Amino acid sequence: MPVKRFDKTPMPTQVAGMRAHNFLEVNEGYTEDHARFEAERCLRCQDPICVTGCPVGVPIPQFIHAVALGDRQGASRLLRSANPLASVCGRVCAQENQCEARCSLAGRFNPVAIGHLERFVADWERTQTHEAKPQITRTEKVAIIGSGPAGLVCAGELARLGYSVTIYEALHAPGGVLRYGIPEFRLPKDILDWEISLLTDLGVKIECNVIIGRTLSLDQLTTKMGYSAVFIGTGAGLPQFLGIPGENLVGVYSANEYLTRVNLMRGYSADADTPVAHGESVAIVGAGNTAMDAVRTAMRMGASKAMVIYRRSETEMSAREEEYHHAKEEGVEFHCLTNPLEIIDDGNGRVAALRCQRMVLGEPDKSGRARPVAIPDSEFVIPVDNVVLAIGTTPNPMLTRTTAGLSTTPSGCIVADERTGSTSRSLVFAGGDAVSGAATVILAAGAGKRAASAIHETLNPG
């Protein structure tokens, strides 16, 4: 009889007091013993509903069974067959809302740590030698716009189907939000580089510094350059601002800018030329995963006081529980039911403080969450050196503004079929945050995967 335990095998982590001051990965990964022990907790349900919670349909019980048997090779083959970004998703995917939420153990006990096991298998795979060779067996070429999760997955699937695939990336390095957004301590860049190298080994070409809509038009891709189909995975990278006074003072960043300066431009390294603020006291406005990434980054950049300012309560936060707990352990202060009203000038055009008011929760609003209501005469001031706004992003309009016939919603999302990713233009597909608005890595990966199948069916029906 396999050993049954009520609790998830805990993920070994770096000690909070130490990790709050370095950029090394927080989670250290399961050992073989941890993994086999945890894998034995899986009930191997006849009708595994966990799989229905996975946007890319990972054969969860099968790969976990292979782990339990010590067959890492088999586990990695099963995992890789469904998820081309396993080592990324094993780290950043919100399994607690997806596969793990549907685990049969989840009701009475803690669910199987599917995510931790996914990471274990993918990390083992990374230590093995790969002998992938390009197998371009088809004449059709497909162009992918954007090298974030949606684009990478779509490219990988199409390359495996034998298509000649080229990814166009606007920045100087591929990965999209996985590179500029997610910090090193959650997703080390050498892991991302390894995942990308698997794709280039398959023959996927990546052209950086090419902005579709500016350097080349979408029409040039489909006509002059001979691409049979195009997939748009341009993400939701346009930062939103609050519109409160003082927002343009020096020292106020969008989370995108702050994280890009640190992640993509390597602001954490003394060798990097890109300057970034090193505030002693830093306030992050918002409470999603990006806010957690930003506040924990501020901590690691030397802030003695790193705060989250959020107008609702802890319960309404959209950040993953793990991120929230890690942040708390690291010493991040949470100021909930606190609404920023104004960023105060120090007299020289720089940030001096944040003027806030206290809130109380009222009736649910249209998002279904309790609406925060201001408490009269509750204003107060928090002295800060930097303010980082992590209040959401919308799709980047560069491509849609410069491309005729591509339908978008009023909020700038590309209109695309949920199942196939097909857009208002024939042979142009789209998926990920560019279609859904800001969402998750795994949803983007799922959309990229579905679009790849749809592209294949369109180009080679039957």
Add this chain to the structure above:
Amino acid sequence: MSRIVETRQLTPVTKMFVLDNRLIAESAQAGQFVMLRVHKDGERIPVTIADYDREAGTITIVVQAVGATTRRVDALDVGDEILDVAGPLGSPIEIPDGGAHVVGVGGGFGAAALLCLMREIHAKGNTATAIVGARNQDLLIMTNELLGVADNVEICTDDGSAGMKGFVTQRLAQLMDGQGPGRPDRVIAIGPMAMMRAIAAATKESGIKTMVSMDPLMVDGTGMCGGCRVIVDGKSQFACIDGPVFDAQLVDFDLAMRRNKAYAEQEKAAAKRLACAPAEAV
């Protein structure tokens, strides 16, 4: 990677580079810029496209060596590669469809950006006038090239060593009074923020549509960071995707000037580190 095929020292701190980059050369238009990065730890900096040659597949940029990155660019020569060149970014300048007198004002090394602008203005059947200014004759750049593409080139120097003695704003005021090539129908200013603000003030009462090319700090140049936001008509606009050219009368110049100094101290320190570094590190 873009190879440098030609360089020319224009002033002691200003250097022109012709880069081999066919994709950008084929799509560039006046008013757009590229993002450059010169080494693996380097920052991305926006640089205006001064000119492009679609046949030759080259673009021309002019760089003033003031900070760490621009000094690294300055140290490069023919045959060297620039690690990353991305573009063209930003929206092209809107040019009237013909019959208009369009005046481009170029201050300092901004004068270089008038090259492709003048050519496009002329090609669309308008009269293209360039007003360029510098402290003295030795600091004037690209005047011969401008003579080849503009219908009129008006030169101003602070000390009178070339052209008219005075500022570009003074010459513009004379044109508005009907002197020289005459009253402009539109003015486009590219140069230091203080000059652009002065141009905006000069045309304010005239009703002449005036555009300025904003040059804020940027990280990515593709709409992602929002660091380049400028307030135009009370609304936040991203220079990289909504601009960089905006209606001069609606721009909040004070704020833009303050934001451009955000990293003044760090930039000074970086430039100092570079000055102390051994030559091969540059």
